[in-house]
Amino acid sequence: MSVKIRLARxxxxxxxxxxxxxADERCPRDGRFIENLGQYDPKLDPPMVxxxxxxxxxxxxxxxxxxxxxxSIFRDLGLWAKFKQPQES
Numbered sequence: 518m519s520v521k522i523r524l525a526r527x528x529x530x531x532x533x534x535x536x537x538x539x540a541d542e543r544c545p546r547d548g549r550f551i552e553n554l555g556q557y558d559p560k561l562d563p564p565m566v567x568x569x570x571x572x573x574x575x576x577x578x579x580x581x582x583x584x585x586x587x588x589s590i591f592r593d594l595g596l597w598a599k600f601k602q603p604q605e606s
Contacts, residue, residue, distance in 0.1 A: 522576060522583040524557060525550065534558040537568060537587060539576050552576070557590060570596055 519542045524535040526547055535557045538550035554576070555568035573591070577583070577600045583591060591597040 520551065520576070520579075520581040522554065522573065522581050522587050524584070524586060532560070534560070537573075537590070539581055566590060566594060568594065568596070570594070570599075574600055 520539060521542045522537065522539050523546070525538045525540075526533055526535055528534045537554040537557055539552045539554060540548070540550040544550065552572065554573050555566065558565040568590075573596060588597060591600070
C-alpha cells in the first residue's frame with residue numbers, strides 16, 4: 518500500500534477549497550482517507566493554509582509521498598526544509 522499526501526476537493530462549482538489528506542493512492546480523490554492534515558483555500562489572497570505541521574512531518578517520515586501541489590505548499594510553509602534537514606546532516 519502506497520500512501521500519498523494530497524488534496525481532496527470540496528465546495529461548490531467554481532468555489533473550490535481543498536483538504537490536505539493522507540490517503541491510499543488507490544482511493545479516489547474525494548474518497549476515503551486515513552487522516553485530515555488541514556485545509557487549503559487558493560481563492561483567498563494570499564491563499565489560506567491551515568496545517569497540522571507535526572502530523573504532516575510524522576507522515577513524511579513514515580514514507581508518505583506528497584503530490585506536486587502539496588510539496589509546493591510544504592515548501593512555501595518551510596515544512597519541506599524541516600523534513601529534509603535532518604536527513605542531510
